[in-house]
Amino acid sequence: MSDPVHESERFKPPASRRDFLGLAAAWSAIGAFVMAMLGAARLPMPSVFPESDSRAKLGRPKQFATGSATYFPQQRLWLFRDAEGFHAISSVCTHLGCIAERLEDGQFNCPCHGSKFDASGRVMGGPAPKGLVWLELSVSPEGWLVADTLKETEPGTVLSA
């Protein structure tokens, strides 16, 4: 004898625990895959745009007297003005990144492991593999002296302003 209720299209037997766990596992796997793909798609986009704050206005050129050496702690650089013009030297030690101190005689000394640099940043001793970095300087259209802390320039490069 047939049972019209159970043969009806609208009748669905209750889901078993096994069915429920299987569906939960499948949806979890799909969710994890989608999240992983979203994360992978995001990888080529940088989280930080270093160019955006690598340039710093140091001041108007006339603010700096000939023969001056001015330290900018936020940019971790020394700005020098001599008869030929301006140059900037990073105070970040090329060994492991400590801040090298400038001594009275103009040389630099790294307090961390004892690297020593001459007044133009050349290595004189210690574990530093290369000299202190000279940074690119420019004058903005508005007349500001600008240093770019991410752009190295050849030691000896001077900006006349």
Ligand code: FES
């Ligand atoms: S970090 Fe400067 S000598 Fe090591």
